[in-house]
Amino acid sequence: MTWNEEFLKACRKENNRFVPVWYMRQAGRSQPEYRKLKEKYSLFEITHQPELCAQVTKLPVDQHGVDAAILYKDIMSPVPSLGVNVEIKAGVGPVIDQPIRTLEAVERLGMIQPEKDVSYVLDTIKLLRKQLDVPLITFAGAPFTIASYLIEGGPSREYHETKALMYSNPTAWFMLMDKLKDMTIAYAKAQIASGAQAFQIFDSWVGALNVDDFRTYIKPTMHDIFSELQHEGVPLILYGTGARHLLNDWNELPIDVIGLDWRTSPREAREMGITKALQGNLDPSILLAPWEVIERKATQLLDEGMEEAGFIFNVGKGIFPEVKVETLQRLTAFIHEYSSKKMG
Incomplete structure (x- = not known):
């Protein structure tokens, strides 16, 4: 088996x-084979069957020719281990039947035991390491993003309840951050020990905070997480949407790669003083445009990304169902061909 380590x-x-x-959400909604599976199985049912989950994870590697696999699972996968009932509702997202909004509710949260609580995740990782010829990325949701679901009871646009707890009950807030920090570290270490070769933290909704609040309520927790994980010997990636104003603070964290959404180009990020490797960040909506537009936008992104070493092509948010498999196949081939000529 020829090993492809260009991503690492x-x-x-x-x-x-x-x-x-590689493409965020490359395993899933845009693939006809996946949609057929979803007619029979829920997300949680797929992730709890290692052989089936490995099949879903590996499919885009075989189908699109990408240079990394990302484990198919949900950021809420470890949350039930805390004693929280989570339901993934189609068209809605994670739903919590009893939101966590008091100190007493935070105190009742349990602790994860990865080998017991998420053994199916670890078994899938071990299986994939035997099957893949590209690196395997695994991930977790960041404490703020997980907390927003726990407190709001589901997806939110404004995060009023989350911010209310943060501002009005800092004791409860920081206890919650500590518990989610411990969960994230234990969960990540178990995945890495099982064979994960890179680890990404999705702080999808932290862009809802301003810089001062991020520095006060979130950054110390993130620093602790990454400081603990940097000794595990795998690249660490941080990604969030709408977080341009936080990039300089992210750059100070002990991470290897910053994932950009489509709002900030690689050149702009570097002009802001970002020194980490960059991952991103084609607007996935462009993938519905004619090929000439896709090629032009991809070329511009590649030219900017290749100005310095340490660039990984990705989309600025997850692939959505309307994107055709053939488009991703053609784009992947173009990225490889165009960049190899430039780098050669």
């Missing part, structure tokens, strides 16, 4: 033969 080299800001590429 880019994470370490080493020189590449070509720009590596």
Whole structure:
């Protein structure tokens, strides 16, 4: 088996033969094979069957020719281990039947035991390491993003309840952050020990906070998490949407890669003083445009990304169902061909 380590080299800001590429949500909604599986199984049912979950994870590697696999699962997968009932509702997202909004509710939260609580995740990782010829990325949701679901009871646009707890009951807030920090560290370490070769934290909704609040209520927790994980020997990636104003603070964290959404180009990020490797950040909506538009936008992104070592091509948010498999296949081939000529 020929091993493709271009993704890991880019994470370490080493020189590449070509720009590596993978797509957030590459395993899932845009694939006909996946949609057929979802007619029979729920997300949780797929993730609890290691062989089936490995099949879903590996499918885009085989189908699109991408340079990394990302484990198919949900950021809420470890949350039931805390004693919280989570339901993933189609078209809605994670729903919590009893939101966590008091100190007493936070105090009642349990602790994760990864080998017991998420053994199915670890078994899938072990299985995939035997099957893949590209690196396997695994992930967790960041404490703020997980907390927003726990407190709001589900997805939110304004995060009023989350901010209310943060501002009005800092004792409860910081206890919650500590518990989610411990969960994230234990969960991540177990995944890495099982064979994960890179670890990404999705702080999807932290852009809802301003810089001062991020520094006060979130950054110390994130620093503790990444400081603990940096000794595990795998690249660490941080990604969130609408977080341009937080990038300089992210750059100070002990991470290897910053994932950009589509609002900030690689050149802009570097002009802001970002020194980490960069991952991103084609607007996935462009993938519905004619090929000439996709190629032009991809070329611009590649040219900017390749100005410095340490660039991974990705989308600025997850792939959605309307994107055609053929489009991703053609884009992946173009990225490899175009960048290899430039780098050669």
